[in-house]
Amino acid sequence: MNADKAKVRQVLDGVKASGRNALTAPEGKLVCDAYGIAVPQEGVATGAAEASKLAGTMGFPVVMKVVSPDILHKTEAGGVVVGVNSADEAAAAYHQIVANAKKYDAHASILGVQVQQMLKGGQEVIIGAMTDGSFGKLVAFGMGGVLVEVLKDITFRLAPATREDAASMLDSIQAAEMLKGVRGGKAVNRSALQDLIVRVSQLVSDFPEIAEMDLNPVFASEDGAIAADVRIVVNFEPKAPRYRPDEKDVVTAMNRIMRPKAVAVIGASSEAGKIGNSVMKNLINGGYQGKIYPIHPKDAEILGYKAYKSVKDVPDEIDTAVFAIPGKLVAGALRECGEKKIAGAILIPSGFAETGNMEGQEELQRIGREYNIRLMGPNIYGFYYTPSNLCATFCTAYDYKGSTALSSQSGGIGMAIIGYSRSAKMGVSAIVGLGNKSDIDEDDLLLFFDQDENTKVIAQHCEDLKDGRAFAEVAKRVSKNKPVIMLKAGRTAMGAAAASSHTGALAGNDKIYDDVLRQSGVVRARSLRQLLDFARGVPILPTPKGENVVIITGAGGSGVLLSDACVDNGLKLLKPMPQDLDAAFRKFIPPFGAAGNPVDITGGEPPITYMNTVRLGLEDDRIHALILGYWHTIVTPPMVFARNMVQVVEEMKAKGKVKPVVASLAGDVEVEEAAQYLYEHGIPAYAYSTEIPVEILGAKYQWARAAGLL
């Protein structure tokens, strides 16, 4: 991109020198010109011939306005002529304006006549940029006028934005259709709009002191896009960037923390009911195979393990220290951990930022930075990492190993994760409490789980992102490899207010989170249950190879609801069904079974009908994913259906036909056992729900599309 950075620097220096925080219109034009941002051409003529010439170079029509410090109401003074269409008209207009102005005020100082390119309608849009506390520079695009004001029809991306980002912005607004031409209007020049978005986003990225920028309105037409008005606000005292350790160091430290050779428990206790006792028991009973060092001021032995007065007294290296002591003792013990070169401190104790004790938390951060020790928490339940059989927490031990890594900002949500995981037999690789996030946060976890061969899906609950930009940058890379799912709480204004009183964090504008998370390839869960259902189902589904989804159902009624759910979740039903495929399905189903998609095999069919149709669905390469609707009958009982489906899926897998399959089971309580059996054999299945299995398939698709796999 051609950009005259020196020119912009010069303008900004001038603004800074004059102590202003906003640019004048001419300064704004200079900046736009330097970055190739189209604004109306303009100039001042001091004679009729010059006016004609100026107008000729910028192209007709033009608008002409008197330039006089003494005339405030130009129109009233007869000092404005619009729609000047030729060189002759320009000359005539010059004379007329000067004459009118003199007549209006004989003593007025007339400096000349401004000639400005006249914008020809088109579609009014808005392009802007802003600085977000968490995400930094953002570029915005929306429709002008009431659509942005009343309907808040606007979309955001991290700046700088690529042309692809810009294209996605044009498609993301509600009124996207308008850019394609409505009521016989012509489509706008998309390329010109993309260009403008990219340039604005580059400008604010190159010059962080540009805090806000508004091109409003931009007139977009089939010919191009021109900003009719430019507003630039600057801030020469931008906040210091947040400290970010080197990514390699993050991974090294996280590996030591999550797969430690030795763990110290600071505040270990022999007394049942104490947190330091629960942590010791969980480490031992969880099956952790490394060394365990209880730390206690007096006791010589705790639960059969030799205890030490300080980590510094332990003869071996220690990787992870779990803190189970009162908050006021943490800083001292943390310093000792630093001196001992421990990689990570798991700070269970509370009494820091969440109670208003900011100083206490900042002290811990300073010590952590000084000794290069990473801090998890404070104010957390600890963490589980199942491949190490590590339960570094006071909560009860996990039951099901698996491939989903979960984390939560809130302890309560963490407990819900643990309970659901056990109840729904969701296999987890890790559950991590982040609490006050004084140091380790979501992007540190992403970096670790990205390279963790035991983790296939990363699912996170958060209330705020302390450094949204760092998260987005890491998530964009990681989500190319593994699905990243997020439940962002404080979605609504009301929720955000609660978040703010809970963690002291300023919850961001949810629309920004929504757009940036999507830009980063993150799948957003809309509710706690959805986070949990996604975390459970997405990792066991194979990645689809295409968009064609087919519903095969024994219950016509489920077929309708499953179709609804497909639309709700952005899935595309293969429609119309190719004739030969339709005919092939028809061979297996009764003559009154419904054609097309859903394939309605009808209610009273034996297991073989389900098997034949599902086998065909898996075999034919034009079909990329299956949604099954089961109806409980005496002819095909739930467990018979479940076993048969698993058999067909495995039979086809052996032939290299691997596709995502989800199932909705309608029937009496026996369908619950069948749903669990299907899940345990790679088919996310739910009883009494047509929507949840489709939501899970939708999440897998959303991820695969964002990762460029479709």
Add this chain to the structure above:
Amino acid sequence: MNADKAKVRQVLDGVKASGRNALTAPEGKLVCDAYGIAVPQEGVATGAAEASKLAGTMGFPVVMKVVSPDILHKTEAGGVVVGVNSADEAAAAYHQIVANAKKYDAHASILGVQVQQMLKGGQEVIIGAMTDGSFGKLVAFGMGGVLVEVLKDITFRLAPATREDAASMLDSIQAAEMLKGVRGGKAVNRSALQDLIVRVSQLVSDFPEIAEMDLNPVFASEDGAIAADVRIVVNFEPKAPRYRPDEKDVVTAMNRIMRPKAVAVIGASSEAGKIGNSVMKNLINGGYQGKIYPIHPKDAEILGYKAYKSVKDVPDEIDTAVFAIPGKLVAGALRECGEKKIAGAILIPSGFAETGNMEGQEELQRIGREYNIRLMGPNIYGFYYTPSNLCATFCTAYDYKGSTALSSQSGGIGMAIIGYSRSAKMGVSAIVGLGNKSDIDEDDLLLFFDQDENTKVIAQHCEDLKDGRAFAEVAKRVSKNKPVIMLKAGRTAMGAAAASSHTGALAGNDKIYDDVLRQSGVVRARSLRQLLDFARGVPILPTPKGENVVIITGAGGSGVLLSDACVDNGLKLLKPMPQDLDAAFRKFIPPFGAAGNPVDITGGEPPITYMNTVRLGLEDDRIHALILGYWHTIVTPPMVFARNMVQVVEEMKAKGKVKPVVASLAGDVEVEEAAQYLYEHGIPAYAYSTEIPVEILGAKYQWARAAGLL
């Protein structure tokens, strides 16, 4: 409302006589004038003085146009003058137009000059009316231009609409804010718009032959609302109205069917596995106390009951006949039931409309009508009515009696209802299969359950409403007494296509269903699980007395998600919390607990903190509903929390303080038992979900508002 019906009749007769299906512009104006629908005033002047006078009566400015059959391009001929502002200008314009026209074409026949009221901008809106296959006459309102074209920002109501309906339409569109004035504009005259909507809706109701009507655009301003263009399409062959029995007869027949003194099983069988055997067993084992008459061509006794060859051979009166015979035998047996004066035939057999056999189904309808016997089905699983201990179905018997009456159009969904009901211990009064709905449909059930003292909530699944208008009219009355909840499948275009191939029903435009169901006070469930959760939770919640909701939570993280859910479900958190109330809550919670709403009691608190805060929430009359967020800890285990909450709620109930309370439980698997205990004691509670309990409370509120109880 003043309306000149005779005038409209005269115009429509003229249109009919001339064999047209649309009205001309002057005809449209006559119709509008007859119903007081404001259109621009206009008249033709044949002299300058007359032009001045005409213009004066309609008010300035006016537009003047030449009237000549010979001049097609009026503007080109200089035959149009806009913005005529005074009587003098009108006279001058008259002369000028005539002169220009003569100059343009000396031979043109000039009939005069049309003087038309000139509309002064304002907001462009659309008001229309249409005829829907299921709902009949509907009135529509939307914003004009791109908002309706691109964003489909339009809303519908049944016609005729009341002024209150019309007011709700103005508030229902996405861009409602625009009517209140944006960008410094003035608010439109709401009363004038309401008036226009009411008049249009009355017109199409009075004259069913008006199939469509469009006022587009209507210019709405602070002064009033005038339709700039009117289009009326007529259809003189409207379809015959659907047969509707008298409501008293419906209730009488339904009472005989649901609470029969005697039931016949046509096709009863001793052979296990046969439908006629399952039905007999379910009647017997379900505990039905009336008489059971098996009907069988040969057997003398079935399962210990004397069998008859025909219902006509049974000596006593029979109320309900359950059919378990092949489809082709149904018509003959139904005729015998008719002769026996049986009230209702439960038509389990399939092979009718759902397989394309329309004639077969129509034959049953004819017989039903002839003998005044009501038909349930065909193609159904039958029904349960628990107060009669009646399982007139081949499905397994129910487990939990209660106060929710459910129905489903689809058999598969019916099975899901039965399974969920058993699994979640949802108490039901009835589960009814409606299948092909050849006769008995949703509004028949509403009429019965409305007067059924055993039913508190009615929850229905449907794919189409055969007679949406009848349903809406009944639902509007019934929903004033009892919540009516509906899962309308085929919501989306894709789902609707599936519905159509499934039942042969033309699924309506979902937006119409959405608006009309709301207008009728029906709460719409968005998914199968939501239908089931609402059916389970809504009946046990007391009706709130006001809008002020308070969240009391032990988990701050749950508080944020619960707040999000409140916004999503239209609940209003009491904010700001009155100072004295805030202070009163603070007395019970640690100093770092969060102020306001949510009341964050913090995580480590003992049971007494939950009890004190919840007691206060129930006691204070400024609070109308409570949402509890529980966090599983050792200090307050799940069942301790559950028992304590029930104790406080019952203690306060004894003092007359009855409020809806729902709970979200975050914790390990023990919270599931606690959730069930809470539900069984009147508190809908869910483990691992912050959204479901709030959705249930939201449904109760939505109903209470629509029923005028808030």
